[in-house]
Amino acid sequence: MTEGTTSDVAVPSVEARSGQARELRLQGLTWRPQGRDEPTLDGLDLTIPAGQRVLLAGPSGAGKSTVLRALAGLLDPEAGDLDGDQPIPERPGERGLLLQNPVHAIVAATVGRDTAFGPENAALPADEIRERVTAALDAARVDVDASRDPLRTSGGQQQRIALAGALALHPGALLLDEPTSMLDLDTADRVREAILAAAAGRTLVLAEHRIEPWLEHLDRIILLGPDATILADGPPATVLAAHPALREAEPGSGPVPEAELRRVPGALTVITGSSGAGKTTLLRALADEPRDARPGYVPQNPEHSFVVTTVRGELMVPLREDRDVDTPTWRERTARAEELLAAADLSHLAEANPHRLSGGEQRRLAILGALAPRPELLLLDEPTVGLDRERREAVLALLDAARAEGCTVLAATHDPHLIARADHRHELVDEPGRASHDRADAPAPQAAAGPDRMPDRTIGPVPRTGRPVAADRLNPLTLCLIGLLTAAGSFAVQSWQVGLLSLIPLVLLAPLAVRTLRGGLLRLAPILFSALTLAWTTALLGTAPPLSGEAWLLGLKEACRITVFVAPGVLALGSVDVTALGDSLGARLRLPARPVAASVSALVRTGHLGQRWGEITRVRRLRGLGGTRSLRAVAGSTLALLVDALRGAEQQALAMDARGFARATRRTWTGVPPFRAADAVGLALGVALGLLPLVLTLAL
C-alpha cells in the first residue's frame, strides 16, 4: 500500500473554486467495462454548459448511469477499457453524485459525521467542517438531528442526507441517478424540492424515468438509445414533441384504501402506507405464518432469492420432492418451468447465471421462481420499484398470470401503477411509537402547537444506548489498552491459587463496565463456557494423568487463566464505539487513513448487513432449502451475502470517490475523543490488573 506517502491532496483549491457552476464535457468517450464484450459508451461527445439543467431519458440499460459516472470523472481505467476524454475533477467533490439507492452513500454512524465525510477527505479544518455540515444539512432540508443513525432513517431522508453529503463539498455540478425512483410520491416530491433548491447556481444532470415532475425546471432533455447513443437532444418541448411516448399518463387511483387485509384467491391486494408504516414487516409476518403449503415470497432485492446457478434451475427449486401430497412430477415441473420462462421472455437465458441478468430480468426471474411450485399465496415486496415502464409492465403481466391461476397475490408497494392495477388495497397507518423508523417524511402536522423545532446540527459522539457506565468515560484507546495489558498479564497465572485470586478484582470491577445484569451475563456466559471446556480438555489431554486430581487442578488453573486473559477485554470493549475508535486510530496512532475510514464505514453497517443475512436465510427457508440448518444452506447463504456485499461495495466506492475518498491519504478526523483524568485512572487500573498475577505469584 502506498498510504500516507502522497502529499498532492488538492486542499488549497477547495475554497478557490467552490460553488461555481461547472461546464461538463465528454469527448469521443468509449468505455467497455470488464466482463462485457461490447462497449457501453461508444465515442460519446457531450457538452453541458455551466448552470444548465439536463435530464437524461431512455430505457434501463441504455447507459444513463454510465454517462453520469463519466460526467463525474469516475470511470475507472483499471475496471475496463477507457478511450477519449472524461473530465477529472480538480478538487474533491467538485461534482456531487447521488445514486438510486441512498443506502449505498451512507458511510457513518451519525447523520452529522456522514455529511462531514467529504470535507474530512478534503482535510479541511474541523471548525470549517462543522460550519459546512450545518449549512449542508439545512440546504438539503434534512430534518432529523445530526446525532441520528442514517441507516435508521427513511429512504427519503437518506436521499437528502446523501444530498447534504455532496453539498458539504460545495459542488459545481450535481449528477443524480434516478434519485427519487425508490421513493413514494409524496416523499419523492419533497426530495425533488430539496434537490432543485440546492441546484440553484449549479449544473444539474439527472437520469430519471418519471420526467413529468421535473419538466418545468429543465433546460434540456437528452434521449439515449442502446449503448448511450444520443437519439434526441434539445429543449424539453422539442424533444417531447418528437418523442411523445416519453411522457406517461398518470395512472388511475385504484381501489379504495381499507383497514382490512383481503386475501382473495385470484385477486391482487396491495399493501400501502408511508415509509416506516411496517409494510415489509407485515409481509414477513405473513410469510412466516404457519400454514400447510409454503407461500411464494419475492424480496425487494431479487438477488436475495437466487439459490442456484442457472435461470432454469431457479424454477426447479426445491429440488427434492417434499411432503406435499400433490407435488407435480418432475416432467410436469420441467414443462412448467419452460412455459413460465417463455411467458416472461427469459427462455433465451435459461442457462445463464441468474446474477448476470439485468435488473428487470432478475425481478421477473425471482417472481417466476416463487410461482413455479404453484403457491396458493404469493407475497411480493415492492416488485416494481425502480423499473422503467416497459419492465414494470412485464412484471405486472406476471402478476396477472398468477391471478389467472387462482393465486392470492399480496404486494407491498408505493407504486401508483401497481396500485391502479390492484383489486383491493390495505392501507397501513403509522403506528405511533415505532422507534426504529423515522417518520419525519410524513407530512408535518399542520398548525402543530408551538414553533417547529429546528433539528440539532451539532456533530458529537455517537449516542450510546442503555445505562451509562463508568467505562463509557474512557478513551477507546485506554479501553483497548486495559484489555491488552490484562491479557498479557494473564500468562503469569501459573497456579490455581493465583488464578482464583486474580479473578477477585475482575468481579469487583465488572459493574463499572456492565450496563445490565442480563447483558453482562450474556457477555460473560460464552467466556465461562470456554473456560469450562478448557478445564475439561486440560484435565483429559494435559500432561498430568487423565482426569486425576492433579489434572483437574491444572484444569482449574487454565480456566482461571483464560478468564483473566479475555474477560477484562470483553467487558471493556462493551464501551468502545467504532467511530471513536476509528478517529483515535487515524488521528492519534496515525494508522493509514483510507483503510481506517473504509473499515469504520464497513463496521457501522454491520446491523444493515445482519438484516440482509436475515432476509437471505428467510427466502431460502421459504423456498424449501432449510434456513441455516444444513452445511449446504449455510454455504449458499454466505455466498449470497457476499454477492450482496460486493455489489454494495461497488456502489459505495462510487459514492465515496464522488466525495473525494480516492486521494484522502491525509484526512481530518472530526470526532477524536480526548484523554481525560478518567483515562489516567483507567490506565492505572489496567497496569494494576496486568501486574496482579505476577505480583501474586512472587508473593505466594
Added chain:
Amino acid sequence: MTRFRTIDLLVTVAIGAAFGVAFLGYGALYSLIGPLTAAFKPAEGLLAGIWFLPAILAALIVRKPGAALLAELIAAALEMLLGGQWAWGTMISGLLQGGGVELGFALLAYRRFTLPVAMLAGVFAAALEWVYERFAYYPEMSWPFALVMLAFFLASGAVLGGVLGRAATRALAATGALDALPAGRDRALTGTERRPAAVS
C-alpha cells in the same frame, strides 16, 4: 499495481464484514461436530480453515498485498466488538491468520492466485494459528495431542481454507460480482463464456 483503489478497499472490508456477520450464524457448524469436540478438543481443528476464508477470499479477489490481512482483521474486529468470547485473542488470531495467508501469496510475489497457492496460504495460516493456540489456549496439552491438533489444523487450512476459498471465488466470479475487480480479469476464473451487454 499495488495501490488500493477505493473499490479494492471496500471490497476487502466488505468481505471481512460479511464473514463476520455470517460467522455469527455459524453456530450450526460447531454443533455438528459438538459431540466429537467435547470428547476430543483437537477435533475442533478440523473446522479451523473456515476462519481463514475472509483472508483467502480477499487475497484471491483483490490480489493486492495487505488485502488478506485487512479482511481478516475486520472479521476479527467485528467478532470481538460484538462480544466474542476470545476478546483480544480474536484480534491476535486475525493478525496471525491474515498474516499467514499473506505469507502464502507473498512467496509467489502476489503473481499466482491458483488453487495450490490458496491451499499453501491456508496451511501457513493454520500453522501460525496453531502456534498461537498452543501457546495461549492449550499450553498444558501434552505434545502428542497438540501434534494431532496441528495435523487437523493444516488439513483444514488446505481444504476448508484453500479449496473452499478458491471454489467460493469461482462461484462469485460466475455471478459477475467480481467484474470490476482484478479477479474479474482472470479468464481461468471467469471462463470465456460471456453474455452480451444486458438487454431485457
